[in-house]
Amino acid sequence: MRPVSKGNAPVGVVFMKYRESFDYLLDRIGIGEYRNIKLAQYCSYCERVIPTNLAVEHIEPKKGAYAQPQLENSWTNFLLACVNCNSKKGSKRIQFNMLYLPDRDNTFHAFEYRHNGEVYPSSTLNNAQKAIAVNTINLVGLNEPIDTDVDGVAKDRRTQRLNAMALALDSLEDLKTAPQNQTIQNLIVKGMLTSGYFSIWMAVFNGYPSIRQLFIDSIRGTRQSGCFDANGNVLHPHPNPDNLQLGGKI
Numbered sequence: 481m482r483p484v485s486k487g488n489a490p491v492g493v494v495f496m497k498y499r500e501s502f503d504y505l506l507d508r509i510g511i512g513e514y515r516n517i518k519l520a521q522y523c524s525y526c527e528r529v530i531p532t533n534l535a536v537e538h539i540e541p542k543k544g545a546y547a548q549p550q551l552e553n554s555w556t557n558f559l560l561a562c563v564n565c566n567s568k569k570g571s572k573r574i575q576f577n578m579l580y581l582p583d584r585d586n587t588f589h590a591f592e593y594r595h596n597g598e599v600y601p602s603s604t605l606n607n608a609q610k611a612i613a614v615n616t617i618n619l620v621g622l623n624e625p626i627d628t629d630v631d632g633v634a635k636d637r638r639t640q641r642l643n644a645m646a647l648a649l650d651s652l653e654d655l656k657t658a659p660q661n662q663t664i665q666n667l668i669v670k671g672m673l674t675s676g677y678f679s680i681w682m683a684v685f686n687g688y689p690s691i692r693q694l695f696i697d698s699i700r701g702t703r704q705s706g707c708f709d710a711n712g713n714v715l716h717p718h719p720n721p722d723n724l725q726l727g728g729k730i
């Protein structure tokens with residue numbers, strides 16, 4: 481899960497209508513671009529490319545038993561989510577001390593994407609941290625079992641993860657044939673942007689700092705998170721530059 485910083489609220493703390501925040505969210509944390517060409521936009525949770533129907537996501541729900549209606553139009557309560565993550569999350573209760581969220585925690589450090597297409601807590605976490613990471617995975621159903629999948633969403637997300645993993649691994653082999661070749665490097669960045677799954681590509685290109693730097697700088701809000709150093713290494717905890725509630729837990 482790609483960590484981000486949204487920056488200060490663009491129009492004061494509260495919008496007239498929450499949908500008015502969408503373009504700002506895209507501009508701050510959603511767009512992946514190569515040489516100023518906007519190639520894709522991504523769900524804040526599952527990291528998929530979402531060409532249409534990407535939505536303003538209310539971290540704390542606006543309806544239901546755990547609703548926080550006073551935050552319906554509040555910038556601090558927004559991320560971008562696909563229809564599937566949004567519907568799996570629904571109006572579940574949000575306890576910030578029990579979740580890792582990409583606008584306030586180093587969610588790249590918190591998760592691992594394995595070769596079976598599943599998302600796991602990072603092996604470097606302690607047991608308490610792993611429990612929080614699992615809560616987050618369950619919040620949006622990232623590992624929903626395929627055999628109980630009623631709407632094809634789990635299958636889609638896992639299959640797309642596997643495809644991105646395969647493309648990233650194949651691209652790594654290309655790079656190994658000519659590590660200094662600028663054209664290959666550019667193609668790899670475009671591959672990452674158009675296939676989505678920033679975290680998978682970052683993991684596959686571990687040990688290739690110049691490539692990781694290009695990844696970090698090509699999706700809005702990622703560099704600004706403060707979760708990566710000048711060599712593309714992970715810095716944690718998230719420095720929480722936006723001063724969000726219970727941010728910087730990891």
Ligand SMILES: [Zn+2]
Pocket residue numbers: 523524525526527528561562563564565566
């Ligand atoms: Zn999603």
